[in-house]
Amino acid sequence: MAEPSKVIHIRNVGHEIAEADLMQLLQPFGNVSKIALLQMEDLHNSVSALQYYSSVQPSVRGRNVYMQFSSHQELTTDQSSHGRNSDQESEPNRILLVTIHHMMYPITVEVLHQVFKAYGYVEKIVTFQKSAGFQALIQYQSLQEAVEAFGALHGRNIYDGCCQLDIQYSNLSELQVHYNNDRSRDFTNPSLPTEQRPRASQQGYPDPGGLYAFQQPGASYAQMGRAAMIAAAFGGTLPPGVTGTNERCTLIVSNLNTDKINEDKLFNLFSLYGNIVRIKILRNKPDHALVEMADGFQAELAVHYLKGAVLFAKKLEVNYSKYPNITTAPDAHDYTTSSLNRFNSNVIKNYRHCCAPTKMIHISALPQEISEDAILNHVSEHGSVVNTKLFEVNGKRQALVQFENEEEATEALVSKHATSLEGNTIRISFSQMQSI
Secondary structure, three states: OOOOOOEEEEEOOOOOOOHHHHHHHHHHHOOEEEEOOEEEOOHHHHHHHHHHHOOOOOEEOOEEOEEEEOOOOOOOOOOOOOOOEOOEOOOOOOEEEEEEEOOOOOOOHHHHHHHHHHHOOEEEEEEEEEOOEEEEEEEEOOHHHHHHHHHHHOOOEEEOOEEEEEEEEOOOOOOOOOOOOOOEEEOOOOOOOOOOOOOHHHOOOOOOOOOOOOOOOOOOOHHHHHHHHHHHHOOOOOOOOOOOOOOOOEEEEEOOOOOOOOHHHHHHHHOOOOOEEEEEEOOOOOOOEEEEEOOHHHHHHHHHHHOOOEEOOEEOEEEEOOOOOOOOOOOOEEOOOOOOOHHHOOHHHHHHOOOOOOOEEEEEOOOOOOOHHHHHHHHHHHOOEEEEEEEEEOOEEEEEEEEOOHHHHHHHHHHHOOOEEOOEEOEEEEOOOOOO
């Protein structure tokens, strides 16, 4: 066996074998970055693949193929079996080659199907990674449908400001799909098996409950983008009980402790689940408040995680309001321009950390020289602290503080989030860790 290389040489490849077939042999071990020979994304993936196929005979379309490390350590060519040439246009074909540029959010078979099915019956989709970036082959039932999709979607963004579609015609005549999963799909044969891949990081992002409410051609895909981000953040599907289809943004929160609650404390709690537009405590019912979230997904997360939570010895009731929004008024606190809205940045990370109140709070944006005693002095008035841990991530000081129960941790969060500690405005969220 030659010296290990990211580049794998495959022999005995017949004319009936397509590029997508070869991709499927190696994708379980990691991303394929180039294909002429086949180059894996890193050396570890390449070694894993050849170790596996040293004991399992790889076969494609009934033909045994043979793999070995190439004498090349890196492929510099950008050749493709599609025969694409930057200064040459291919003939129209019912199979489209799609390259995704500026891919900020996960793109899966489900997302692509929602986009392309608006222009005809999509028979098959195969996705893969190449030197040009994330790519997909989309096979329509007819040439006319593919041409219409090409004309309508080429150069469009799937999500606002990113995931741009660069579409070309493939010269393949038929896509070969062996598995119906997050990387490939044959919509004409739903009985195909789902391939089980060993890498947990390759899990799919399915469309739970028809989240991708695809709009008419020419409309924005922003809502689909939000759904995809949430699904991706939760590891492929939304939490049980969250549909992702709610469109109501305004919530009614009742059974508040009128002696201790105010709009900013409600903001600190509800902003864990999305950006806050406005909050209004009702004058005629001071134990009731309206909370307007930025969108229906975020409002549903807040209802899901906060219904029944205990705050200042009161069990919260959180429901959807009959009002679509909160009218601008002197007694309605406006947070639309607040820098404290957590979902202005790190959106996927924030969704990933969404959870019901826990006993553990996570404190970030701490001063570099902070001590555990200083942190304790800042939060211990809200309950019995069981344990603390001060640590550093990427050079930034952070802390975990474990309280006796969820109610104490919730009080500390709503009271101390965005407060100043030794000159720094600290940020607090719930941690899903069970213990320190």
